[in-house]
Amino acid sequence: MTSYHYLIIGNGAAGLSAAEIIRRRDAFGRITIITNEPYLFYSRPGIAYYITNQISERQLFSRSHSFYREHRIDLRFATVRSLDLEGQLAFLDDGEPLAFDVLLLATGASAIRPPFLGGDLEGVVTFDTLDDAKRIIKYSRKAKAAVVVGGGITAMELAEGIRHHGTRTHLLQRGDRIWPRLFNEWESTIVENQIRHHGIDIHYNEEIAEILGARGRVAGVRLKSGRVIKCQAVAVAIGVRPNLQLVQKLPIQQDKGVVVNQFMQATIPTLFAAGDVAQVYDRWTSQHNLDVLWPSAINEGRAAGYSMVDVAHGCEPRYRYQKASPFNCALFFGLHLTVVGRVNGSPGEDVEQLSYLSRGSSHVWTAPFSPSYRSAWDKDGTSSLRIVMSDGRIVGAVLLGNQELADPLRRFIEQEVDLSNYQTSLMAGGTKLPQTILRAWRDWHQHW
Ligand SMILES: Cc1cc2nc3c(=O)[nH]c(=O)nc-3n(C[C@H](O)[C@H](O)[C@H](O)COP(=O)(O)OP(=O)(O)OC[C@H]3O[C@@H](n4cnc5c(N)ncnc54)[C@H](O)[C@@H]3O)c2cc1C
Structure with a gap:
């Protein structure tokens, strides 16, 4: 039985999620994760709650040494200095060359x-x-x-x-x-x-x-x-930039990140990219976009894991990744925020275009609106709810404060539910907006 070597650079959400899938699909393969941080896998968004003492350092860690042992993942604390894609070699800081069959770049992004x-x-x-x-x-x-x-x-x-x-x-x-x-x-x-x-x-x-x-x-x-x-x-905190240093001079397609296909494959078939470093096709904007979002990194890492096993075994990759509508739930200053889909706060206004994406956000959120987009909203002193609609479907939502409708709105957006019958009422905004969303949600549930 041939044992293939899966090399993963990065022990974050994308890298670890890929390793978990690879182990599930290939019991005999050799998996190596390399990280230049001196820690086991931890929750990166969690560090924002750690500095406010809302969680302890221990609570950031959800995988122990025994997890890596049981999954036979060789975690190495080192920095990858360079890559030879043709020779399928990675060079570590001590100069040691590491041969691989397939490689995942999951190096994340760094603050400007x-x-x-x-x-x-x-x-x-x-x-x-x-x-x-x-x-x-x-x-x-x-x-x-x-x-x-x-x-x-x-x-x-x-x-x-x-x-x-x-x-x-x-x-x-x-x-x-x-x-x-x-x-x-x-x-x-x-x-x-x-x-x-x-x-x-x-x-x-x-x-x-x-x-x-x-x-x-x-x-x-x-x-x-x-x-x-x-x-x-x-x-x-003026934005982040994908960590492309290792591949910048290599002959693969790059834009703001590493451009990948639906199998998370770069333009060299044995090289994959996932997470903050990858620029992934998304159906909402019909473009390859960057997300700097934890759930996106996990999903992309998993998708890469499936394809890496196929390619290592000499097969065509079969698992097509379809990017979900980018979303984030955050809590700051005691205020809950959910953002899903396309929500541009200032359509038509001359608001400065940012050069870099900020963490916990997506290019999709602020992509320019098409003329068919309409928004409606409801507010009280400390809460607000805004939806954006196009062609009878909700394409984006922002909820600040009260989060009661976050789940229904996410589902409507993700599943592109046709709400044409409710559109007039939704677009009326004000208190009619939450009431109509709830009514549509109940109707939809009964129907399905
Ligand atoms: C303060 C903060 C708050 C955030 N808040 C949110 C939030 O509210 N919601 C949300 O969805 N997302 C949030 N994010 C973003 C989220 O954490 C990232 O999108 C996610 O962690 C990306 O995962 P990744 O695996 O792509 O990269 P990372 O988690 O960044 O992991 C990259 C890994 O690559 C390693 N690496 C890089 N280069 C090398 C090299 N040359 N050699 C060896 N190792 C290397 C690094 O050490 C690291 O282990 C936040 C991030 C931060 C920092």
């Missing part, structure tokens, strides 16, 4: 480094890993004041985490409201109120010109407006 002067001072942090989380806690405990830069979920999680430790926290926003690419004005206001309620100072239309230092440490920031804020820590 601070692009301003002073970005390398002690006290400047980005937020990718558990080690970053530990640094953030350390700096927060020492600092009297901190500045957080960025407009997405990670920036808000950072502001909440730092504030939790009693540090005076300033949140800088380049625009004039919170996350305008995603939220409409009312949604931005709900989030803003919640942020202020937690004692955080928000500064709109402000950007860092320079991080000021003293003896190699952060001492403050000078803003482009000329204003200076004294602080001892700066947290930067």
Whole structure:
């Protein structure tokens, strides 16, 4: 019996999910996972709750050493420095070549480094890993004041985490409201109120010109407006970029990430990519898009695992991956947020196009609307519900606060349920909107 070698670079959601499927489908294969982090698999989104003390370090880990042993997964703590795809070799930091039959690139994405002067001072942090989380806690405990830069979920999680430790926290926003690419004005206001309620100072239309230092440490920031804020820590969350360093010079199709087909295969058949590093076809935009989402990484990793076994055994891959509608549920400042599908907060408005995707989000969310898209919404003081419809179907939803309708809306969107009969009532918005969604949901359940 031939034993094939499956090599996986990355021990995150995509890499581990692939390994689990491979072991299920090939009892004899050799599986190696390589990670340059000194940890077993942990929940990366969970580190946002770790810095606010909502969960302990131990709760981040859902796989023990015995899991790797029982699944006969050889986990190696090393960095892959280069690849020879033709020779099917990976070179580790000690120079050791590792031969493989099929390779999965599951290297994730990394935060954009601070692009301003002073970005390398002690006290400047980005937020990718558990080690970053530990640094953030350390700096927060020492600092009297901190500045957080960025407009997405990670920036808000950072502001909440730092504030939790009693540090005076300033949140800088380049625009004039919170996350305008995603939220409409009312949604931005709900989030803003919640942020202020937690004692955080928000500064709109402000950007860092320079991080000021003293003896190699952060001492403050000078803003482009000329204003200076004294602080001892700066947290930067201005977007992420897929970790493509290993393949950048290799002859495979790449755009923002590694472009893969429906089998998660790159343009070289023995190379697969999944998770934050992969650019995957999605039917919602008819484009290859990036997601920086945990559920997407798991599903793509699993899909890659199926195809890797087929290809290792000399067969055509059979398992076609169909990307689900990208979604995220998050909790920040005590506020629940669910985003599903296409929800662009400012269609038609001249809102700045971001160069980089923020964590916990998808390109699909903010893709430009087609003219047939219509939205409707309902709101009260602390909650809001917005849907986007096209051709009698709901194609996107944002729920802030009350999450009662999150599940029905996800199902309607994912299964492209025809709601033409309810459209007039849905589009009326206001209190009719949640009532009609519930009615449609009950009717749909009875029917199916
Ligand atoms: C603070 C934070 C909050 C988040 N919040 C959410 C959220 O609310 N909802 C959501 O859906 N998603 C969220 N995400 C995003 C989610 O965690 C990622 O989409 C997901 O972890 C991607 O999984 P992955 O396997 O592709 O990559 P990763 O989990 O990043 O794993 C990549 C792995 O590759 C390894 N690696 C990279 N290069 C090399 C190399 N050369 N050699 C060896 N090893 C290498 C790394 O060490 C790492 O183990 C959040 C992420 C962060 C950091």
